[in-house]
Every structure is written in C-alpha cells, then in structure tokens.
Amino acid sequence: MALKEQINQKKIPRHIAVIMDGNGRWAAQHGHQRIFGHRNGIESVRQTVEAAGELGIEYLTLYSFSTENWKRPKAEINGLMYLLGKAIANETQKLHQNNVRLQVIGNMNDLPPKLQQQLRQSIDTLSKNTGLTLVLALSYSGRWEISEAMQQIAHEVQKGNIDPENIDSALIESFLHTSSIPDPELLIRTSGEQRISNFLLWQLAYTELHFTPVLWPDFRKEHFYEAILDFQKRERRFGKVLITDSLGSA
Numbered sequence: 001m002a003l004k005e006q007i008n009q010k011k012i013p014r015h016i017a018v019i020m021d022g023n024g025r026w027a028a029q030h031g032h033q034r035i036f037g038h039r040n041g042i043e044s045v046r047q048t049v050e051a052a053g054e055l056g057i058e059y060l061t062l063y064s065f066s067t068e069n070w071k072r073p074k075a076e077i078n079g080l081m082y083l084l085g086k087a088i089a090n091e092t093q094k095l096h097q098n099n100v101r102l103q104v105i106g107n108m109n110d111l112p113p114k115l116q117q118q119l120r121q122s123i124d125t126l127s128k129n130t131g132l133t134l135v136l137a138l139s140y141s142g143r144w145e146i147s148e149a150m151q152q153i154a155h156e157v158q159k160g161n162i163d164p165e166n167i168d169s170a171l172i173e174s175f176l177h178t179s180s181i182p183d184p185e186l187l188i189r190t191s192g193e194q195r196i197s198n199f200l201l202w203q204l205a206y207t208e209l210h211f212t213p214v215l216w217p218d219f220r221k222e223h224f225y226e227a228i229l230d231f232q233k234r235e236r237r238f239g240k241v242l243i244t245d246s247l248g249s250a
Contacts, residue, residue, distance in 0.1 A: 004055075007225060007232070012056055013186045013231060015181065019197060022190050022192075024037055026216065026217045037216075051224045055228070062137065065137070067140065070139070100133070103123065105135060107139045107144070141199070142200055145177055176203075187199075187207050188210045190223075
C-alpha cells in the first residue's frame with residue numbers, strides 16, 4: 001500500500017513546521033557551492049506544499065531564513081534573497097490555483113525592499129484563499145520573537161493598558177507573530193540534525209519531533225508522508241497521564 005494511503009485522515013496534524021536543513025551539504029556532495037543546494041531545495045518546497053494541501057493540512061510553516069543566517073557570507077545571502085524573490089514570482093499563481101494563503105513571520109523589514117514588495121503583493125493576492133496557509137519564517141528566530149513580545153508587553157504596562165498581574169501564557173501568545181496560528185503538532189527536521197535551532201521556541205512546547213537523515217534537496221512527498229505516519233503512531237499526552245498507563249507515569 002502506498003504511504004499516502006496508509007495515513008489516517010482523522011489524525012492529520014492541523015499544523016506542521018519544517019526546518020529545511022542540509023542544502024549546503026547536498027551541494028558539497030555534488031561538487032558545487034552552497035547556493036546550488038538552495039536552488040535545488042525549491043522543488044522540495046514545492047512538493048511539501050503540494051503534499052500538505054492534498055492532505056488537508058491547515059498550516060505549514062517553513063523555516064526559510066533565520067536571524068542568525070544574516071551572518072553568512074554576503075554572496076550566499078544575496079543568492080538566497082534572489083532565489084526567494086524568484087520563487088515568489090514563479091509560484092504565486094500556482095499557489096493561488098491551489099487555494100493556498102501566504103503568511104510571513106519574522107522581521108520582514110530586514111529583507112531587501114524589492115523582496116518585501118514581492119511578499120506583500122503575494123500575500124495580498126492569496127489573502128482570500130481558504131485552503132492551506134503557508135507560513136514563511138523569514139529573518140526569524142524564537143528568542144527574537146519572544147524578546148519582541150516582551151518589549152511590546154512592557155510598553156503596554158508602562159502605558160497602563162496591562163496590569164502585570166494579568167500577564168499569563170494567553171496574553172504572551174497574543175503578542176507573538178503566530179498569534180493567529182495554532183501551535184505545530186509536528187516538527188520535521190531534515191539532514192539528520194536533532195535540534196530545533198531557535199525555531200518557534202514558545203510554540204514547540206508539546207510538539208512531536210521527527211528527524212530524518214534526508215538532506216532537504218532530496219526531500220519528497222514520500223518523506224513527508226513518512227513523518228506523518230510516524231506522528232500518528234505516537235500518543236499525545238500534553239503532560240497528562242493516560243488512563244491505560246498501568247505505571248501511572250506522565
């Protein structure tokens with residue numbers, strides 16, 4: 001039976017996040033510079049978005065460019081910005097045809113002005129779609145997002161709009177860039193690395209983690225299905241004790 005047919009449609013995660021890792025190593029294995037890996041990773045993005053849409057997943061968040069990535073060589077950064085702009089220009093119409101919405105989390109003001117304009121135009125074009133919401137994390141990091149939220153809350157406290165005693169998880173979440181998005185139920189990281197690399201630190205509190213040795217440019221729909229099947233075998237406890245757990249462990 002094909003992997004897709006084995007997936008239980010009643011246990012599809014609402015939100016899947018992906019750390020797209022391994023572009024540089026893939027390029028090196030093929031005797032090319034890192035940008036070659038980023039370029040070939042576009043097909044992996046395309047297949048992942050298509051697979052998520054076909055399965056009825058509501059949100060797909062891709063860690064596209066972190067705040068730490070600005071420390072990379074300027075030539076690689078410029079190449080990445082160019083590839084991202086080209087992908088937005090080439091893929092927006094297809095995303096529209098497939099009823100996909102687009103959202104960006106992160107400091108979009110850090111991006112080149114032309115890319116900012118392309119992203120805003122694409123977001124506007126796709127805004128009325130009702131299918132999958134594709135979330136691009138650009139110039140984003142979890143610590144940066146939480147720090148920003150704390151600064152905004154502090155300003156509101158100074159202005160008397162928030163009582164410090166009323167600061168709780170729900171209020172903090174309302175100041176995060178993901179305030180309108182449910183927390184991911186599944187995080188996929190490619191390339192064999194087993195860490196979350198400053199990604200969605202608040203939101204991943206109870207997320208299931210799936211690590212695959214596949215380098216991102218080789219990632220295809222079948223690998224996406226494998227991750228979901230792995231997720232569906234797990235018991236989601238959220239810190240609670242299962243009644244069927246005879247040991248009574250959490």
